[in-house]
Amino acid sequence: MAAEPSLNVASLLREHLESASPDLLRAMVQTFAETLMSAEVDAVCGAEYGERSDERTNSRNGYRQRDWDTRAGTVELAIPKLRHGSYFPDWLLQHRRRAEQALVSVVATSYLLGVSTRRVEKLVEQLGIKSLSKSQVSEMARHLDAQVEAFRNRPLDAGPYVFVWLDALVIKVREHGRIINVHGLVAVGVNADGGREVLGLDISSDEDGAGWLAFLRSLTARGLSGVRLVVSDAHAGLVNAIGAALPGASWQRCRTHYLRNLLAKVPKSAQPWVATLVRTVFDQPDTAAVEAQYARVLEMIGEKFGDAAEHLDDARADLLAFTAFPRELWRQIWSNNPQERLNKEIRRRTDVVGIFPNRAAIIRLVGAVLAEQTDEWVEGRRYMGLDLIRKARLTPVKTSQDTEADQTTEIAA
Numbered sequence: 001m002a003a004e005p006s007l008n009v010a011s012l013l014r015e016h017l018e019s020a021s022p023d024l025l026r027a028m029v030q031t032f033a034e035t036l037m038s039a040e041v042d043a044v045c046g047a048e049y050g051e052r053s054d055e056r057t058n059s060r061n062g063y064r065q066r067d068w069d070t071r072a073g074t075v076e077l078a079i080p081k082l083r084h085g086s087y088f089p090d091w092l093l094q095h096r097r098r099a100e101q102a103l104v105s106v107v108a109t110s111y112l113l114g115v116s117t118r119r120v121e122k123l124v125e126q127l128g129i130k131s132l133s134k135s136q137v138s139e140m141a142r143h144l145d146a147q148v149e150a151f152r153n154r155p156l157d158a159g160p161y162v163f164v165w166l167d168a169l170v171i172k173v174r175e176h177g178r179i180i181n182v183h184g185l186v187a188v189g190v191n192a193d194g195g196r197e198v199l200g201l202d203i204s205s206d207e208d209g210a211g212w213l214a215f216l217r218s219l220t221a222r223g224l225s226g227v228r229l230v231v232s233d234a235h236a237g238l239v240n241a242i243g244a245a246l247p248g249a250s251w252q253r254c255r256t257h258y259l260r261n262l263l264a265k266v267p268k269s270a271q272p273w274v275a276t277l278v279r280t281v282f283d284q285p286d287t288a289a290v291e292a293q294y295a296r297v298l299e300m301i302g303e304k305f306g307d308a309a310e311h312l313d314d315a316r317a318d319l320l321a322f323t324a325f326p327r328e329l330w331r332q333i334w335s336n337n338p339q340e341r342l343n344k345e346i347r348r349r350t351d352v353v354g355i356f357p358n359r360a361a362i363i364r365l366v367g368a369v370l371a372e373q374t375d376e377w378v379e380g381r382r383y384m385g386l387d388l389i390r391k392a393r394l395t396p397v398k399t400s401q402d403t404e405a406d407q408t409t410e411i412a413a
Contacts, residue, residue, distance in 0.1 A: 189227075190389070216244075228249060229322070326388050
């Protein structure tokens with residue numbers, strides 16, 4: 001439905017109040033937004049709607065619909081169109097959420113850098129933007145970059161961060177005239193108040209030990225401390241990087257990712273059986289029962305698939321690191337599943353762009369998504385109870401260096 005040419009705000013407000021509409025706030029937001037746009041278009045045209053004036057320089061030409069996400073809900077706005085040129089309210093972009101601003105900026109930057117495709121042009125239209133100047137893109141990018149950099153470089157002073165999850169996402173970017181894969185390194189931690197927060201983001205050319213080590217050292221330089229357990233997949237060089245940058249922390253290998261690796265060692269017909277057996281290890285009530293069930297599962301798999309049993313035996317210490325901590329926390333720390341859900345939200349935004357024009361654009365968009373997620377976690381409930389956090393801090397753990405020392409002692413003996 002198109003907006004009325006002339007809006008009587010007082011009468012509309014009185015009508016909503018008298019009818020006690022449950023959508024009163026959303027209707028008020030829509031009314032005031034469309035009133036503001038109508039006034040701006042009148043100024044652009046040099047005359048009010050329907051007014052005959054020698055000073056008129058343009059005239060209206062209908063409306064286009066645009067959904068506007070606000071805290072009052074999604075509002076459908078009727079944005080005036082002009083007979084000559086185009087009109088789009090700058091404030092509609094400025095008041096959008098950070099991640100949506102970043103998405104607009106990245107898509108528009110791609111377009112202006114000449115790396116866009118027909119798909120990107122359609123995306124720009126879907127975002128409600130018929131024309132966007134280079135100066136507008138630059139101003140938007142500067143505003144977002146300042147916010148993202150402040151978020152990425154903030155002091156990590158809410159620790160100790162007892163638990164940390166690490167993961168990497170592969171993202172395509174255009175560099176030196178070709179398309180390459182880079183890795184977005186993301187860290188999430190639980191602070192002293194039991195809440196989750198995104199600790200850091202960095203872009204690395206390779207997902208190797210050097211990239212992880214530099215990333216972890218940057219986190220410790222900002223104040224990351226008190227880490228007792230790091231949860232992740234078996235990224236190359238990551239365990240050594242944890243030992244070098246976070247001494248005193250143990251490593252929990254994500255059970256979900258590991259199971260996929262293990263199942264590759266057995267025939268497809270036997271994979272459901274092996275997967276069910278391994279999952280029984282994690283259904284036990286205490287540490288002793290977990291250890292006993294692990295031994296039974298090893299024996300049963302070893303009778304049929306020796307290579308798979310050897311693979312499982314080698315991963316014992318990494319898979320069972322969670323047992324050193326209170327039983328109530330096991331489900332939250334034995335896998336990287338919480339990080340996977342965050343990755344899906346990042347992917348939902350990055351897939352819109354496809355190929356990024358540069359690394360700065362990646363940091364701008366992903367950083368805005370992560371900043372928004374941290375805000376939502378702060379407003380939500382605690383991820384872990386304070387009593388459990390205190391118990392976890394006092395729990396003695398075995399690090400990778402301790403495990404290597406034990407193995408050396410056994411060999412020497």
